[in-house]
Amino acid sequence: MHGRAAVVFAQLVTLGVNHGVHAFYVDIRDEDGRFLPGVGGEDDGHKGGLNGIDNGRLHFTRVRVPRTHLLDKYGHVAADGSYSSPIASPGRRFFTMIGTLVQGRVSLDGAAVLANKAALTIAVRYGSERRQFNASSDVQEEVLLDYQQHQRRLLPRLAETYAMNFAHQELLDKYDAVFSGREDTDENRQDLETLAAALKALSTWSALETVQECREACGGAGFLTKNRLTSLRHDLDIYATFEGDNTVLLQLVAKRLLSDWADEFKQVDVGVMARYVAGRATEATFHRSGLRKLGQAFRDTGDVRRSVNALREESAQHALLTDRVETMVAEIAENLRPSAKLPRAEAAALFNENQHRIIATARAHAELLQWEAFTRGLAQVEDPGTRTVLTWLRDVFGLRLIEKNLAWYLSYGRLSMRRGRSLDEYIDRLLARLRPHALDLVAAFELAPEHLRAEIATGIEARRQEEAAEHYRRMRASGDAPVKERGPRREPATAGTGPEGERTAEEAKEERRKERRAEKQAERRTERKHERRLELKPRKVAAKRAAAAGSAEDPAARAPEDRSPADAAAETAGAGSPAPAAEAAQQG
Ligand SMILES: Cc1cc2nc3c(=O)[nH]c(=O)nc-3n(C[C@H](O)[C@H](O)[C@H](O)COP(=O)(O)OP(=O)(O)OC[C@H]3O[C@@H](n4cnc5c(N)ncnc54)[C@H](O)[C@@H]3O)c2cc1C
Secondary structure, three states: OHHHHHHHHEEEEEEEEEEEEEEEEEEEEEOOOOOOEEEEEEEEOOOOOOOOOEEEEEEEEOOOOOHHHHHOOOOEOOOOOEEOOOOOOOOHHHHHHHOOOHHHHHHHHHHHHHHHHHHHHHHHHHHOOOOOOOOOOOOOOOOOOOOOOHHHHHHHHHHHHHHHHHHHHHHHHHHHHHHOOOOOOOOHHHHHHHHHHHHHHHHHHHHHHHHHHHOOOOOOOOHHHEEEEHHHHHHHHHHHOOOOOOHHHHHHHHHHHHHHHHOOOOOOOOOHHHHOOOOOOOHOOOOOOOOOOOOOHHHHHHHHHHHHHHHHOHHHHHHHHHHHHHHHHHHHHHHHHHHOOOOOOOOOOHHHHOOOHHHHHHHHHHHHHHHHHHHHHHOOOOOOHHHHHHHHHHHHHHHHHHOHHHHHHHHHOOEEEEEHHHHHHHHHHHHHHHHHHHHHHOOOOOOOHHHHHHHOOOOOOHHHHHHHHHHHHHHHOOOOOOOOOOOOOOOOOOOOOHHHHHHHHHHHHHHHHHHHHHHHHHHHHHOOOOOOOHHHHHHHHHHHHHHOOOOOOOHHHHHHHHHHHHHHHHHHHHOOOOHHHHHHHHHH
């Protein structure tokens, strides 16, 4: 089956003037499905995914299109060839015309959210049933989702998906307000364009990574086509490119941020700008912002550096995320300031020198929008238990963003080294709290089996595990269970006498190596303690010394938040018993 007509976007040139891209209705095939004269086309063939949709390309050579086939809501050509439009500015007309395409981006954002929900429902259900390796018991293996690393892989993705979901709901509201005509203003259209570009870029990238992570989290079963994840991943691949390539879209977002910035600071002198970049501007400096209030961070917390004392505080997370976006925008604006007076090629080169930072800034802004949408969504939740769990989830989302950009926060002095170090541990604690709610959190997506179409999400693994466990229970009860094979018994031998003696000499060497390693570890621990003391204020050090007199050299005597992960690891190693996960890995 072939289409007989197409809507073709092409340049409209009349009476020697190019009025830019317009949409034309063009007949392309006759009733028998053959191309009309001057029209040609080819199929795109087999693609990397999304093969349920047919794609191809058309080309036109001297094809005549009647004047009346111009889709002329925004531009009309009269019989004498004269052009008229209700929108005088060519730039605004172009953006209004392609603005209708925003619905493609809105839909892709929604599709990416849904893909994440499906993939996570599959992986969390499977991870709650599948057992691997005897870490804590001889008779029962561990459930995958009880492994900390499995929680690290899936639960932050779940948090991100909730953030994407709340942001998508707000995007739909904005879309409805504009396209229903209720709030169809220029500014709202621009906001909608920017929001759709920002969210589409982040959500489609997230979907690619999330589906892949879920695929791997389901092991070999995740690779089977009947379990959906591989084909979902293939179909989603192109989402990062079509309806606007993500990298290009983020540059549009950044452009809007920079023009908001320019509007904001039109009246402000360079000295004020420089102070702002250094993060010392006061609320009085700004008065308005296109997408959100620039001064919010400072109003909420008084001072960014002080606000991080409690990272789990909503206002502290907001302050940190907002401050990063503002500082990045301010820096780029400052870098690009000379471009207004430069020749075009030099201005383009200057922009190019900042392109990576520009895209990173747009991304940070989009992440902030997602965090804000999640937080607004939380405020609507009435059930206290649900709100508590969703608050942990929102915190995981916010703190992971800060953790991902920890180098920035440390190098700009927004977080202390000590606070930065505690982040990782705090996130792990939140994930452990969320673990028992993981199944409920994916159940809330309300995806039925016909949506998931994945055998491993049907409970089949739980039944298989139960069957196997029952089999071994019966064997143990009947006394037929096989016993474990014992290792060979070692005979005592003298060093240097025969093969047994050589082995013992090797063992002695190994003993000495172990001792040297232990000594080095102890030295490193002492050095680290010394470095930490240098970081602390002298008064604090004195207070600590007094409090811990007699046991100051023992890391275990310090408060848990003062003990570095290296200390804890060294203690575990020193105790001689491998952690359960490490033991499981050895078995694997
Ligand atoms: C299956 C499929 C269906 C499609 N359907 C439609 C459709 O229905 N309608 C339609 O109009 N189009 C459609 N497209 C086209 C699609 O929108 C384009 O492929 C997309 O916009 C990217 O353009 P491009 O392929 O020319 O890539 P390019 O623009 O050549 O980009 C290639 C790479 O260069 C990077 N890049 C490009 N410009 C810059 C820059 N300024 N700075 C930094 N990096 C840059 C991009 O990030 C990308 O990674 C479809 C494409 C596919 C594959």
